[in-house]
Amino acid sequence: MSKFDVVTFGETMIRLSPPGHGRLEAVDTLDFRTGGSESNTAIALARLGRQVAWWSKLPNNPLGRKIATQVGRWGVDTSHVIWTPHGRAGVYFIELGVMPRRHEVYYDRADSAASTLSPSEVDWSHLEQARHLHLTGITSALSAGCAASVARAAQEARAKGLSVSFDTNYRRKLWPPGQAKSVISSVLPSVNLLFCPRDDADIVFGVKGTSARIARHLQQTFGVPAVVVTGSPDGVAAVDGERDLHSRNIRAMEVDRIGSGDAGNAGIIHGFLDGDLATGLRYGSAMAALKLTVPGDELIVTKQEIEAVMNCAAGGVQR
Amino acid sequence: MSKFDVVTFGETMIRLSPPGHGRLEAVDTLDFRTGGSESNTAIALARLGRQVAWWSKLPNNPLGRKIATQVGRWGVDTSHVIWTPHGRAGVYFIELGVMPRRHEVYYDRADSAASTLSPSEVDWSHLEQARHLHLTGITSALSAGCAASVARAAQEARAKGLSVSFDTNYRRKLWPPGQAKSVISSVLPSVNLLFCPRDDADIVFGVKGTSARIARHLQQTFGVPAVVVTGSPDGVAAVDGERDLHSRNIRAMEVDRIGSGDAGNAGIIHGFLDGDLATGLRYGSAMAALKLTVPGDELIVTKQEIEAVMNCAAGGVQR
Amino acid sequence: MSKFDVVTFGETMIRLSPPGHGRLEAVDTLDFRTGGSESNTAIALARLGRQVAWWSKLPNNPLGRKIATQVGRWGVDTSHVIWTPHGRAGVYFIELGVMPRRHEVYYDRADSAASTLSPSEVDWSHLEQARHLHLTGITSALSAGCAASVARAAQEARAKGLSVSFDTNYRRKLWPPGQAKSVISSVLPSVNLLFCPRDDADIVFGVKGTSARIARHLQQTFGVPAVVVTGSPDGVAAVDGERDLHSRNIRAMEVDRIGSGDAGNAGIIHGFLDGDLATGLRYGSAMAALKLTVPGDELIVTKQEIEAVMNCAAGGVQR
Amino acid sequence: MSKFDVVTFGETMIRLSPPGHGRLEAVDTLDFRTGGSESNTAIALARLGRQVAWWSKLPNNPLGRKIATQVGRWGVDTSHVIWTPHGRAGVYFIELGVMPRRHEVYYDRADSAASTLSPSEVDWSHLEQARHLHLTGITSALSAGCAASVARAAQEARAKGLSVSFDTNYRRKLWPPGQAKSVISSVLPSVNLLFCPRDDADIVFGVKGTSARIARHLQQTFGVPAVVVTGSPDGVAAVDGERDLHSRNIRAMEVDRIGSGDAGNAGIIHGFLDGDLATGLRYGSAMAALKLTVPGDELIVTKQEIEAVMNCAAGGVQR
Amino acid sequence: MSKFDVVTFGETMIRLSPPGHGRLEAVDTLDFRTGGSESNTAIALARLGRQVAWWSKLPNNPLGRKIATQVGRWGVDTSHVIWTPHGRAGVYFIELGVMPRRHEVYYDRADSAASTLSPSEVDWSHLEQARHLHLTGITSALSAGCAASVARAAQEARAKGLSVSFDTNYRRKLWPPGQAKSVISSVLPSVNLLFCPRDDADIVFGVKGTSARIARHLQQTFGVPAVVVTGSPDGVAAVDGERDLHSRNIRAMEVDRIGSGDAGNAGIIHGFLDGDLATGLRYGSAMAALKLTVPGDELIVTKQEIEAVMNCAAGGVQR
């Protein structure tokens, strides 16, 4: 039996944000958290009871240690993190806006330790301890070494019998669409489950239409067995082999939207691991909605709370 | 003339809650307040200018003293609190959710000093100073001694010429419905004014239907002259002898819903004391709505603010 | 070329408010900010890249210095502030309510240094450095000396070739409508651009009807070339010579509404300075909407953010 | 038997201070408390179990109500406060310095409701409910009406059989020494127990020397039976009829020194009420020392904690 | 090779304390942390690079989960925690005083899940994964089941070849000295390394004198090979077989003294594990001193910082 249900890697950053809806120029304290797409998904999977490992490359200073302890705090194994005396911790600043003021994200992640990762410094045999590998395009975007590491990870995983999921997670502040398309396309042959936000489909792959059509199109183009298209107000559409699947978004009041997609992915992977992508979509919708209500990148809820939302038992005071 | 318009007793707890919409597992500071159904109602009545006394049994430690000073701070007489070197202060933790995440309440009130109350340690002659006694089913649920104290209080009050109000306030985490029904039913013969949330009517008494029907049904079943049914999105329905009364809910943005029912009760009792339950319902609706907008259990508003809401003069900035 | 695009003066106060939606009676910390209609407009104009000066009369103590440094911090010139060893800093307390609880403002500004201003202590020749003077009725309301200073400022400005804008900004806690009408009317002959909230038109001038009709009526009555009527749910209506202009309100979630009108005025003056009041109205609508989303009196946003809202590019996360 | 052991009156202000050792010009939140010499002493006496009443004249707004509820919260009767729709609440700003930076106090108390007090609006018959009246020179300094009220209060008290204590409490920001000497001297014939800080003895009465000599001198000059001289690093010296008394200061780490003298006075009055000024001095030294360790103006400790310090059982962790 | 250097178990509680030096009765927020003697020592050992496991019995609610995640966050293995749906999380309130005001601890730990532990529910075979077991008298004091579990743990450990350390850690609020003596004495035959504060030696065992004499006396009385006597202003004295050892206290400014003894123990155990108790004492002194400077129960420092203090390289700014 595998030690870990899911293993993932990527860059988790220091997250600095003004309290409430304040502006960076005006406030004099900041909320001091951490977050990254892959660790967000890892933590959400751990809340569902999954055994999960996350690794990365971190600087051996208080900021690097903070990132590791924050991820480890929620029950995710961090024992394979690569520690380095060089480089810095990536940082992102975020201002949480409300309509019509947008959320503003300022990345300060150049030359981070994570971005210096190269495939040769990883002991790929650790993947044998796991059933599934989760990756995102953000990591591929960080550097050539990171892109190579993502590609190598996917190949190693498949060779060792793991299934592989991948979220395109396009970030225009990190790389241009053409480069994203080229790099991601080279990874997809090793991918079993592809997550693609609607906007990414358009910007990176030039694919438009209903989410269901996009899913089918990506499945055919890249030969990925299961494709999930997220980011539509109508909900999530998926194609799993021959089956078309759909899950509605659950209405939620937004406290902090960062990590909502990552939480949704966790729910979907949870179902995928049980061979039931349809149930996974339902978990995903509940988890993405719940994440909107929780401050920070991480989905700090219980499995019971998730299932209560799936079963519509929301609202009211429990006492 | 009576010294107090209203006297009430029950357990007021320490209330600990994460700031904003945080989770207990994740935050490192807590808002530190106090609250309890009876003292909440007492405070709201004091804001209306009523002379009110609240008593309870409290441990003689900083937490017990905090409870007494927080209630006393808002002008409620606490001179008859029974102090004990034994027992603890009841505590409740609450996480304020937003849709679809529920509010979660965690009671840590077992073996509280208040739950050790017995009728024999109370000097019931103090009731002679008051016109009206207010009770709730929460106190009855705490222990046999508390239940006996509630029953005794109701009898003593009626014997001394006070009117008595009672809110069923069913809490599933405290007792089963059958026990609640039995204990509450034995108190109702002494009650002049019964508050019953719609859900309680169903769960405790097995009564469904429109709020108006429920009110009428409870009036007939238990012989309580006035019955108020709360907790419906349509508003509050009441029956006062032969008259059917109704008050619409007032739309409000929710900051903190805890204590909204208690504040509404205060408004209704306020009218009841003046022999005008219809006006009481109007006060109650305004006060329940206003409570939703105020952090904490207590309704910290002025009588003018309440009456402004009753008279629809809401919205805008006063300057 | 002028050193300043806009110069303005008035009273900026210390602003004390409970965090969140707390009540003054209950909280034990206060947010400590500053704000005043004219400096709010000045700061918003500086965010658009305009060169702006604000002056006032301030006590030479930490509160007076705080007011000057807070205004100066956002790039507004404060070098002509008149410092006095006498008098106090005006203070206002504000409780931010949510429906149905109103915002409550408590002025504690009597005998402020600003209210002791008299025309004779001002060196009016400084106006020659500017293109435009902005005034409000709040300053006129503070004292006879202030009213005389406002009137004198308008005359001096016109004599020196500046254009003049004036916002009636009626405050019922400061003066009665009749006095406001009389004092304001005497200033209007020197005004090129009048801002009048719908409610002020009714209360002060007894003018009702659609905003467009009110604007036209005020233009004709007072001979002011351009009149802007604000404060309608339908948006802002203006008349500029022969042209009727209109700008819709932009939907926004309210974090802090104080200063929204002042921010809107800044946008309109920005257009007026370019001879394009229509574009000014569009800036104004975006700026008034954005101000609702920013804590405090001041509009701390970038010109790019304003223009993004004007161009409907709102919503979402930028990363 | 008297209802109150001690009654006192004076101005209690809103107290606003930067958190920690911040500067008003730099911080953006303020600690929001209340404090005044007489209510500080009243609260400290209530902590010792004394029945105490404090009254004042307060504006009927949230700040006035806050002052009353803050004093009442600690068990001091406030039922005789005179409420007025006019005037303002006095405010003081304080910056807590550390060596060599001084504490800086900025009074903003001109035209406070309390300063408009006149003897004619007081129902002096209430004094009959009490055994002892405590007064301070701060109140005398506020206005002619306040000075007259203090003088009248002392006379009424003596006529009704109460004993009277008075603390000179000279504040150079409120009145000049000559006026203080004249006004205070006229009250002293009615005083049984005089508190005089060493510095006040010098500045107001021109008396120098050891504290013991000063006490003796003031006793003889003004014919006050008991005189306590505070404010010396050597401790407190007193003369009680023929007896010379002395109490050493207790070493303490300073968290907040405001109210330390008021707390010390409470201990001394406590002993005086029992006819044991020597024990009172020991209470006073412990209470003055403990006040230094507690944030805010008020001495929030238990009688047991005070007596533990008197008995040298300080230090360590109790668990 | 063993998986863990040290394993320990005991009760870790929720820790609630007023910010700064505030009083529970007066503040309205609390710092929300966790702490317990054994987990404090475990965390300090993990900071030194030791592999450490801590287990306990915790309620499956947010407070129980918080305790586990806070301990796990610092790299301590918590996988053998026993989760139960019953019972509560122990809580302690602490007020941090400054001289002459004592720290006040209020335990609210009765009926905690941890206190219901019995030897039969533990899988003692897990001890085989470790080299050393650390215990304290606090756990023995909680209940008969806990005392039996401590005794059993010590026996099982020795039978499996582990060394055992034990800190008497007497708490007068938990049990009387006679009972402590009897229970602890029965455990000592299995103990290799005894920690005994000077005060405990006196109160529990009736042993006085210099720390060195006490250590020698306890060694002889109980046949424990190594005894460390802490809690003297002169420093720590120990006897290790025939050798007398001593380490001076390191002067420190106190930020939070809770857990200082636990941190010191960790340093001593660290040396003990390497067969070098003398070096352990030096680590212990540095760690106990550093703990005084860090808020909360846990010693959050690096090994480098500890060794810098051991090597006197303290003070100054590193930049």
Add this chain to the structure above:
Amino acid sequence: MSKFDVVTFGETMIRLSPPGHGRLEAVDTLDFRTGGSESNTAIALARLGRQVAWWSKLPNNPLGRKIATQVGRWGVDTSHVIWTPHGRAGVYFIELGVMPRRHEVYYDRADSAASTLSPSEVDWSHLEQARHLHLTGITSALSAGCAASVARAAQEARAKGLSVSFDTNYRRKLWPPGQAKSVISSVLPSVNLLFCPRDDADIVFGVKGTSARIARHLQQTFGVPAVVVTGSPDGVAAVDGERDLHSRNIRAMEVDRIGSGDAGNAGIIHGFLDGDLATGLRYGSAMAALKLTVPGDELIVTKQEIEAVMNCAAGGVQR
């Protein structure tokens, strides 16, 4: 007459620090300030009433703007800041320790916009507006371009008739001693007033002995007319031409020591500008002491407060 008394340039960073004495790994909010040696000195000079300009190269993002507005807020001219769309804002994290825990500074300033400064992008003619230029070795350490800019600035200043001061301000985390010696030595021929901490004299120049001897030695070696040696517990020693000067340190309780040297430099430059270095040393000692008592890098005090400390009028409460 010159527009500015002093002009300075250098890198001002974002400063992030845990509240109180917390650790980065443990806290979840950070104090968010700015600071840099040159702007610290500029702000302190502005508090003395000097006209001061500071410039730098800043990224045009919220962090860059925050730095500019924080410096500008305290009355320092920032109109010559060079804005760039490239690069990042330098950041430093600081943990404020207490004995024996050191302050720990973590620089995250690589590739900052400021470090990309080159002499060719500066309009050196602006120096003509000033009387004096202040520089530090920190700026020289940032990059070759910065070192060249510092050297060029000193030459341009002297050519234009300004006097020049220079603080070696050696930072071992930025450059090795040999490089520092070489670069700094090449600037000194243009310097009129050299500040050199004792430790720098040893590490960079290999000069030891009393501060007075060091000052004399540096004066002779480098031909700098006036040399001030700081950083000794005995106080500051200086040589001004033929005169030996000395100023004792003023005892202070430390709240935040960062910027104390910069504040002291400001006082010394203030005297130097008046041709009275002796008085400058006295200002410097008072300002360095006061800075220790103020949170943040900046000396937010008044000239009166500084002079009160110079005149020993410290301690006590002013009211």
